[in-house]
Amino acid sequence: MKQKLVPYSIIVIFFVIFVVFYKSLEDTNIYTPEVKINNDIPIFSAELLLSNETLESKEIFQLDKFYILNIWSSWCAPCRDEHSILMNLSKSNKFIVIGMNYKDNKKNAKSFLDELGNPYEKIIIDKNGTKSIEWGAFGVPETFIIHNNKIIKKYIGPLNQELFLEIQNLTK
């Protein structure tokens, strides 16, 4: 009995390894952080792009409305693609769109907005990229939906028509 135990357990171990490796083939190896919802938004103070004010975070998100925080930059190509969606969202009165200008310079950012239109009510400057990290983002573009000072939804990558409808449905 004892002599047979060892070979059998070895076979079982190898079989388990096989199954695990097989299963892992299906997954992607790129890690994307889990989206934590219902987290309080970080507290910060920030310069604005289009005026020379400095605002506290609670002043920005004070209304009882749905806020969309969009991290963008003039050098980021996908930001260009999603811009029209943001324009459409800003037209709806349910949302207030806030921009966060990521590692950009003012001149380029302004000409980007002149060219494509400005959907943002306010634009926060994130010169060195640290504010977006405090939000838990790691690239551009990323979009957060905020309600009652809590993050209720987060999108990594550019928005599209499908996500546009999804965001619209959030308010219902």
Add this chain to the structure above:
Amino acid sequence: MIYSVVGHYSLILGLCIGLILVYFSIQNFRNFNQLDNKILSFSFLQLFFVVVSFFALVISFIISDFSNETVFNNSHTTKPLFYKISGTWGNHEGSLLLWLLVLTLFIFIFLLRTKNQPIKYKILTLVFQQVIIIGFFLFLILTSNPFNYLFPVPNEGLGLNPILQDPALAIHPPILYLGYVGSSIIFSSALAATTLKMVSTNWAIHIKKWVLISWIFLTLGILLGSIWAYYELGWGGFWFWDPVENVSLMPWLALTTLLHCILVLERKETLTSWVIILSIATFTLSMCGTFLVRSGILNSVHTFANDPERGLFILIFLFTLIFLSLFIFSVFHKPSQNNQANFFWLSKETSILINNWFMMYFLSVVLIGTVYPIFLDVISSQKISVGPPFYHKLIIPFLIPFLLMMAIGPKLKWIKSDLKDKIYLFSLLVISVLISFFIVKNFNANVLVNTILISAALYLFFITLRDFFNKKYKNLAQNIAHFGFSLLILSILFNNLFSSEIITNLKVGETYNGSKTKIVFESINQKKQKNYNSIIANFRITNSEGINNNLSPELRIYNQPKITTSEADIKTTLMKDKFIVINLVQNQDYFNVRYQVKPFMLWIWLSVMIISLGGLISLLKKRT
């Protein structure tokens, strides 16, 4: 076009010959006497077809034949000829073809050079090797054919990843594969020897050569990869405990263990089961590494195109080999009565056992650290990272007794021993501890751990150093390898302790004034090359003694594919490297400058070469 056709059909012919060889060998296994020559010519023919196929691919790369998909994906007309050629094995398909080439080459050499062994054993080794070769043929032809057509023929290729356009990386894969594939010979031969019940001292002496050959190549292959990582990938690091690096380290650890174990088997018929297990494990680990790297289930800095279908093929192939060897081992291997010999506690045998024990521990740390995240993800969907801190915490404490054993073990005699020169050994230990305490204390580092670690390494260093001046050259190979290892550990430790760096943002013309170092960003030049444009920044660095160094790191903007790489400028001297690298910062007019002084870098490379030199001497040594 024509080359792709030739290459493709050569592959298929090679596969056919593999099948014929297996059939033929098994059919005529009993009347083997006439078999020898036919088999030799058949394996030569197989080698020939693989060579033809390989050169067909090389030529397709040289003439930039973009009707070939592999060439299209990995080459470009503006690339220098050298990188066109090295691009052949810088991609998945081509590297597998290279692997196949080495497989067939090695078995041919094995058949040619193995003389004093029974013919049955040679044939059986060939059969097992053919199983592996056929597996690779099928893998190539079915999932990663290097000769796929593209129609319409594109005008231009996509180019080779710039970080692979590097001399060290051009020769790194061939050398590494020689090591991996060498272990396949050990695998087949161990299985053959098990089946024929001839795992004995005689077999050990014969297979030791192959163990040494693959060990030397594997060591050098890892070294080249590390050198490449040092100046191409990062910020002056040379070992990142990245999965792909670990995957090459695992067979190395198994092979090193096997090498030591063979030393015992060479003299005394004992440890046979263990030697067989290690022989199987070495190649299985190489294959497991191939699976982990090529299937893309691990996340690594080293990029390989990944495709689940390929992963599945290697996975099934890998486990076929594992179960085949388990089957052979359990059916044919009966440990003899005198196998389980008693070892006296103080003897060379025991010290080699202890070496095996520690090596297996290191192997298990690396193996578990590498695959654990995969298991955790599959079982509980939790994603974690296992990185350098894990390996350091588990390996460093065990390195201390390991180093001490490395110093004392070779001093012991076979069978039963008594430690001679106790006073001398002890006094050297005291001296080592004193010196290292003295060194470490002056640098406010973590005193205790570093002192003990450096002491242990210094101890090994002094003992092996002294042995060079002893008249007897009996164990020269061993002594050189152990000396190299002590030097390696010392260099790494000092490198860690004494490295220093400055990170700053500078515009052209600006000066950074540190407490002891002044960095002047003097100017910028632009240079246009065939396949990239480069921005060369010129720095003058003045250290506290007023010595000036001019360093010019580069940013290269490759045209095909459009990737920017930063090329460090490294001034290597005997005692330290000065390492500077620049990077663009998004939307800023300054550069991110990183300047490092890294002592003993050259010694890290040298000591690994010394280690492999030890292997080389052992290989060349005539047995007396």
Add this chain to the structure above:
Amino acid sequence: MKTFKTLIIIFHLLFFNNLYANENSERNEITKNLRCLICQGQSVYDSDSDFANSMKILVDKKLNEGLSDKEIYSYFKEKYGDWILYDPGLNKNTYLLWLLPILIFLFGGAIIVKSFIFKK
């Protein structure tokens, strides 16, 4: 003995004169332990992606605010999950990771002692 002394002297000549203390050493220690989300095979310390550069600035900022390394780690863990840390702490997910190698070591030792040294 002479050789040892000369070794020490050589050592001193080489290193004492131009050695300077690491600036940012604490920051480096922390960033070596954080994994970059953009180039996922590298640590934040080794990477030069935009994300990694911002992380470095943020770590500096947190250090200036007086946070300890542990607090900084848990701050990032909160944001990006366990994955961000290269040093997997000992918790219910990682017991096996840390203990299995040690168990293998003990088990191997037991086998050696049992079958080769104290075998009657």
